[in-house]
Amino acid sequence: MAVLQFFPPFSPVVSAKIHAVVLFNICDCYVRRPDQADRVIGTLLGSVSDGVVEIKNSYAVPHNESADQVALDVDYHRNMYLSHLKVNPKEVLVGWFSTGFGVSGGSALIHEFYVKELKEAQSSIPPIHLTVDTRFKNGEASIKGYVSSNLSLGDRPLAAQFQEISLDLRMIEAERVGCMNLDLSSLNILHLSCFCKCNLVDILKTTAVDKLPNDLEGMEASMERLYSLLDEIYKYVDDVVEGRVTPNNDIGRFLADTLASVPRMSTAAFDKVFNDKIQDNLALVYLSSLVKTQLGIAEKLNTAAQIL
Amino acid sequence: MANTMPRSFLQAAATSEEVAPPLRVVQIEGLAVLKIIKHCNEFLPSLVTGQLLGLDVGSVLEVTNCFPFPIREEDEEIEADGANYQLEMMRCLREVNVDNNTVGWYQSTLMGSFQTVELIETFMNYQENIRRCVCIVYDPSRSAQGVLALKALKLTDSFMDLYRNNNFTGEKLREKNLSWVDIFEEIPIKVSNSALASAFMTELEPELPVKQCDYDRLKLSTAPYMERNLEFLIDCMEDLSAEQNKFQYYYRNLSRQQAQQQTWLQKRRVENMARKAAGEEPLPEEDPANPIFKPILEPSRVDSYLITNQISNYCNQINGVATQSFNRLYLMKALHED
Numbered sequence: 001m002a003v004l005q006f007f008p009p010f011s012p013v014v015s016a017k018i019h020a021v022v023l024f025n026i027c028d029c030y031v032r033r034p035d036q037a038d039r040v041i042g043t044l045l046g047s048v049s050d051g052v053v054e055i056k057n058s059y060a061v062p063h064n065e066s067a068d069q070v071a072l073d074v075d076y077h078r079n080m081y082l083s084h085l086k087v088n089p090k091e092v093l094v095g096w097f098s099t100g101f102g103v104s105g106g107s108a109l110i111h112e113f114y115v116k117e118l119k120e121a122q123s124s125i126p127p128i129h130l131t132v133d134t135r136f137k138n139g140e141a142s143i144k145g146y147v148s149s150n151l152s153l154g155d156r157p158l159a160a161q162f163q164e165i166s167l168d169l170r171m172i173e174a175e176r177v178g179c180m181n182l183d184l185s186s187l188n189i190l191h192l193s194c195f196c197k198c199n200l201v202d203i204l205k206t207t208a209v210d211k212l213p214n215d216l217e218g219m220e221a222s223m224e225r226l227y228s229l230l231d232e233i234y235k236y237v238d239d240v241v242e243g244r245v246t247p248n249n250d251i252g253r254f255l256a257d258t259l260a261s262v263p264r265m266s267t268a269a270f271d272k273v274f275n276d277k278i279q280d281n282l283a284l285v286y287l288s289s290l291v292k293t294q295l296g297i298a299e300k301l302n303t304a305a306q307i308l
Numbered sequence: 309m310a311n312t313m314p315r316s317f318l319q320a321a322a323t324s325e326e327v328a329p330p331l332r333v334v335q336i337e338g339l340a341v342l343k344i345i346k347h348c349n350e351f352l353p354s355l356v357t358g359q360l361l362g363l364d365v366g367s368v369l370e371v372t373n374c375f376p377f378p379i380r381e382e383d384e385e386i387e388a389d390g391a392n393y394q395l396e397m398m399r400c401l402r403e404v405n406v407d408n409n410t411v412g413w414y415q416s417t418l419m420g421s422f423q424t425v426e427l428i429e430t431f432m433n434y435q436e437n438i439r440r441c442v443c444i445v446y447d448p449s450r451s452a453q454g455v456l457a458l459k460a461l462k463l464t465d466s467f468m469d470l471y472r473n474n475n476f477t478g479e480k481l482r483e484k485n486l487s488w489v490d491i492f493e494e495i496p497i498k499v500s501n502s503a504l505a506s507a508f509m510t511e512l513e514p515e516l517p518v519k520q521c522d523y524d525r526l527k528l529s530t531a532p533y534m535e536r537n538l539e540f541l542i543d544c545m546e547d548l549s550a551e552q553n554k555f556q557y558y559y560r561n562l563s564r565q566q567a568q569q570q571t572w573l574q575k576r577r578v579e580n581m582a583r584k585a586a587g588e589e590p591l592p593e594e595d596p597a598n599p600i601f602k603p604i605l606e607p608s609r610v611d612s613y614l615i616t617n618q619i620s621n622y623c624n625q626i627n628g629v630a631t632q633s634f635n636r637l638y639l640m641k642a643l644h645e646d
Contacts, residue, residue: 019346020342021339021343021346023505023508024338024339024342024505025339025343027339027502027504027505027508028337028339028372028373028502028505029404030504031502031504032404032405033404033405034405056346057346059404060404061404062403062404073403076400076403079396079400080400083393083396083397083400086378086393087347087376087378088350088376134504136507219631219632219635223639262643270641274637274640274641277633277637278634278637281630281633281634281637284534284538284626284630285626285627285630288541288622288623288624288626288627288630289623291541291545291619291623292620295488295616295619295620298548298552298612298616299487299488301552
């Protein structure tokens, strides 16, 4: 008896993480697409760990699409893949993307192709299909990821079902502080671990930034933000005390924890530490100005006229 | 009267050559910035390079895309591979309508120590083929301090002329009034984004009150970064003093040689006088075969200039970080008083 069966050929994929580069690349490819093309298709590269696929890079692949046919430039895809592997052998094929809302018939065919590619590469993960809605169809930006599993009736493959998976947009490599109480965790300045950047967010949001912020300007901006956050917390606490706002136990506990995390040092000890640090910094500034003066003198000496 | 007369053919022909406006701004797309950062960070601590693609428009150099170079092994065959890779990438990118025009290259650096002779050599190579090229330097360690450490550099024209003629004597440098600050020219960077990309970013990134960069900037521990900076600075100072010793040695040799020449000349003159008295032919007053007349080569000053540049860079960095930590310390003090 023929039975309708699902055949997940690979190990399950739970969710995917997308790096911001990929999104920007897709937008750029869409803007540069040839006039007659309606959407852009390309390959996704990345790595897999524990059922979570991390999408790190992407490139567009030229294709031709008509009502019932889809033709993908396979050679181009393979060449670009090899070139990318030369730079970073760890970024492997993990799927493909297309701009446009939802999954269409042609997509299933392309997906088949990628399934075959991955099988050839003997990878154990199914390809991810990413759709990026560049037309803002519902008035909002929607990025969706899908994994397909094959529906088959007995031996005959019937259709491919695309199941949506959860996506996570990563702007930085480090872990993000939990989203809920972000405004309150600013008091944790003393407890921060060293991870890297992403002051890019401000720069990347606008269409043009005239100047990259340097040390002092950035510092100023951060301090202003901190100040406004402290103001907010102050207002909140005042409101709670006056009874204008219902107190939330969680937030209260969080506040208490944060305040308690400020180390309690005696004034004398704190002053000593503080003065030491200030003196160290002053010594460094003095040293560097000394070095600069030395450079000026050395240069004059080197190009001085020969007195012979 | 003379103004309203039509220009003669010669005049028109003479002014048809356009002078390229000086490069004032480098405009990078957010995509290129992200790609550079990603590539540099992935391969820490080794240094990587890549190619920049874009357009040269008037006084603005637009960088619209970039691609990384694979890390080169020390192998002969890989030379051809590298060129092939580049051609392949350019060809493929052209098919998807990416600007196929090389406008420079980018490289990552360690603590800002990028001023080397290789950089100058690469610049000269690029300059032969491309009219305007720029080098973008990204410093991942400085970016961890909360500043986007991206710099666009270009060699100044006067320096390039001198370097091409390999003419670095003190005379020439004084003539052109070229000091160590005149080697590299830093060009301000502007970041631009396509409207689509910025729309996506605004949609997807909630307007957070505090961002990761704030955490980075407000971090109190700067000691490791400062320590490394100072280490590099000390090494550079040693190099600089070695260079100065070289110069001293050269000057000493030069003056010694001159003294020798003088004595030899005196002897010759005395001999000639004696010969004249005896009625013989006077000997020439120069003797190029004599080793004391061999000109001593003046050591090139390029290295010392580069080292000076590096040192000043380190000093600036130290200053920047010290100012930041002053701010933080006073903030801490205020917090503690409550």
